[in-house]
Amino acid sequence: MAAHDYEAVSAALCKGLRLRSDPLALKLFETQAAMDAVDGLRRPKPGVRFSMCQLIGQARWLGWTLGATHDNVVADSNCGGVMGLNAPGEKYLDGRMFHNVWFATVEGAQKHQAQMPRVPAGKYVGVVASPLAKARLDPPDSVLVYATPGQMMLLINALQHRNYVRCDFTVTGETACADSWGRGLATGEPSVAIPCFAERRFGGVQDDELLVALRMEHLEEVVRGLDWLAARGIRYPIPPYGVQSDPTAAFEVNYAGKM
Secondary structure, three states: OOOOOHHHHHHHHHHHHOOOOOOEEEEEEOOHHHHHOOOOEEOOOOOOOEOHHHHHHHHHHHOOEEEEEHHHEOOOOHHHHOOOOOOOOHHHHOOOOOEOOOEOOHHHHHHHHHOOOOOOOOOOOEEEEEEHHHOOOOOOOEEEEEEOHHHHHHHHHHHOOOOOOOOOOOOOOOOHHHOOHHHHHHHOOOEEEOOOHHHHHHOOOOOOOEEEEEOHHHHHHHHHHHHHHHOOOOOOOOOOOOOOOOOHHHHHHHOOOOO
C-alpha cells in the first residue's frame, strides 16, 4: 500500500471491521494561519462554544473538516486542556469542579485531575478533526476509530499480528477523552478508552462503543493484519459457536493439525 493512502486505509478499516463511522483524523496546529490553510475548513460561529466531544462528534457524524481553538470550547476547561489548547482553570485542578458531582471527596477530584493524560499547554493554538479518507490533514497527529468491543478486539489482534507488543490502557473515568485523544496525541501510542458520560451525552458516542487513538503507521499495520487474519478464518463479525457445543471442530478450522 502506498505511504499514507488515506482513502484506501479508511475503506479497508471500514470494510474489515464493518465500522459504523469512518476513522477521524486529528492534527494540532501551532499557528492560526496554518490551521486556516486546511482545505475545506469549517469553524464554529463566533461566540458559540462547544464541548470538545461535541466538536469531534460533528466531524465524525456530519463528515466536516472542523477546526477549533480555545475560544470555541468551554472556557479554561478540560475540553481544551486535554488537547493542549489551554491549561485547565484552578477550579478543575483544585477539585472543586468535579467534587460532589463525580467524586465524593475533594481529594478524589484532585487526584483525577492530577493523573489525567493531557497534551502540555502552550505549544498549540488549534486542532482540526476531519474524516481520514478526505486526506486533508497530511499527516494527522492521531486517528480516532470508534468500534464495538468485538471490533476493537480484532483491531488490536491485527495490530499485534507481526510485531507483538502487549497493549496497556488507562481508565480515567469521566473525561475519558484524556485516555484516547489526549493520551494518543501526547504519547503517539495506541490508546484505547471507554468513552465517558459526556462523550455519550454530548458527542454522539453510542452505548456499545469504545474508542482508540492510533498513528497512521498503526492503522496501516492493522489493515495488513486484518487481511492476514481473514485468510486464517478470523474475521468480523465473529459467529457464535454455542456454549454447549464441542469446540473441537471449530478449533480445527483455525489450529489445523496443532490440537
